[in-house]
Amino acid sequence: MSFVEYSEVVQEDDVVIVFLGHDAMMPVHVRSGAQTQTRYGAIRHSSDLIGRRFGSKVTCSKGGWVYVLHPTPELWTLNLPHRTQILYSTDIATITLMLDLKPGAVVCESGTGSGSLSHAILRTIAPTGHLHTVEFHTERAQKAREEFGRHRVGHLVTVRNQDVCRQGFGVEGVADAVFLDIPSPWEAIQHAKAAIKRQGGRVCSFSPCIEQVQQTCAALVASGLQELLTLEVLLRVHDVRSVTLPLPDFGPEDDQHTHTHTQPAPGNALVTVKTATPPREMAGHTGYLTFATKVRE
Ligand SMILES: C[S@@+](CC[C@H](N)C(=O)[O-])C[C@H]1O[C@@H](n2cnc3c(N)ncnc32)[C@H](O)[C@@H]1O
Numbered sequence: 244m245s246f247v248e249y250s251e252v253v254q255e256d257d258v259v260i261v262f263l264g265h266d267a268m269m270p271v272h273v274r275s276g277a278q279t280q281t282r283y284g285a286i287r288h289s290s291d292l293i294g295r296r297f298g299s300k301v302t303c304s305k306g307g308w309v310y311v312l313h314p315t316p317e318l319w320t321l322n323l324p325h326r327t328q329i330l331y332s333t334d335i336a337t338i339t340l341m342l343d344l345k346p347g348a349v350v351c352e353s354g355t356g357s358g359s360l361s362h363a364i365l366r367t368i369a370p371t372g373h374l375h376t377v378e379f380h381t382e383r384a385q386k387a388r389e390e391f392g393r394h395r396v397g398h399l400v401t402v403r404n405q406d407v408c409r410q411g412f413g414v415e416g417v418a419d420a421v422f423l424d425i426p427s428p429w430e431a432i433q434h435a436k437a438a439i440k441r442q443g444g445r446v447c448s449f450s451p452c453i454e455q456v457q458q459t460c461a462a463l464v465a466s467g468l469q470e471l472l473t474l475e476v477l478l479r480v481h482d483v484r485s486v487t488l489p490l491p492d493f494g495p496e497d498d499q500h501t502h503t504h505t506q507p508a509p510g511n512a513l514v515t516v517k518t519a520t521p522p523r524e525m526a527g528h529t530g531y532l533t534f535a536t537k538v539r540e
Pocket residue numbers: 327328329330353354355356357358359360361377378379380383405406407408409424425426
């Protein structure tokens with residue numbers, strides 16, 4: 244198992260995602276002899292996980308069952324231990340597209356936070372790219388390093404424990420793209436520009452407040468970056484439901500048509516149809532995404 248390569252079978256020391264039902268999953272670190280308790284009873288790692296194919300249905304000790312899934316960045320985002328606020332897959336998908344990330348790309352990121360975005364970047368830039376991620380909180384930086392190692396992506400990422408606004412990304416002239424998710428991104432724009440290749444590249448900054456966006460845009464313009472664009476992406480998930488509606492009763496037909504028409508529907512007739520219903524409540528604002536381009540020097 245690796246977060247950037249698919250394996251067929253679960254092995255000792257893998258991280259797997261145990262799927263318990265709609266909206267219920269948990270990450271499990273597989274170790275021989277260990278057990279994991281679920282609402283359906285215990286999963287015994289040696290007999291229930293090790294050697295089983297990813298995607299298998301596993302019966303727990305109380306008779307209920309779960310599915311064992313191969314980890315992906317999207318599943319990890321929904322299951323990771325939160326050390327900070329994180330980015331979710333809707334924003335991450337837009338960032339990946341708009342930063343033009345692809346295999347072989349070199350990316351700079353700050354802060355690492357809980358590594359939600361980092362895992363998605365790593366999957367996209369593998370097997371030949373590199374992520375330089377900067378986190379000034381020492382414990383968070385160390386936890387991220389440990390996680391990248393456990394997820395077998397450590398060779399694709401360098402975690403630096405420093406202040407990106409003062410010390411930058413620790414590399415210059417190498418990046419295809421830079422991403423910022425910090426409270427004062429405008430203080431890091433000069434470092435972002437310096438990190439990008441001479442041939443040019445892309446920048447993105449994520450901020451919850453419009454005042455942060457204004458200051459960031461001013462700094463981007465002052466640094467000579469171009470093609471500024473700020474956008475927000477909102478997700479609408481639809482439920483599939485069977486909806487039962489009354490058939491309209493238009494009353495008796497008038498005389499000249501009665502002989503050709505079928506009988507009107509009786510007053511209590513119902514029809515059931517499958518529909519996709521939009522959410523009553525929707526996840527609201529996460530943040531504004533501001534993009535810019537550093538053109539060739
Ligand atoms: C909201 S979190 C990032 C979440 C991350 N994008 C994810 O998806 O998991 C912001 C992180 O930036 C770090 N940070 C804030 N200012 C920083 C700075 N000047 N230099 C380095 N890291 C910084 C914080 O410690 C925090 O861990």
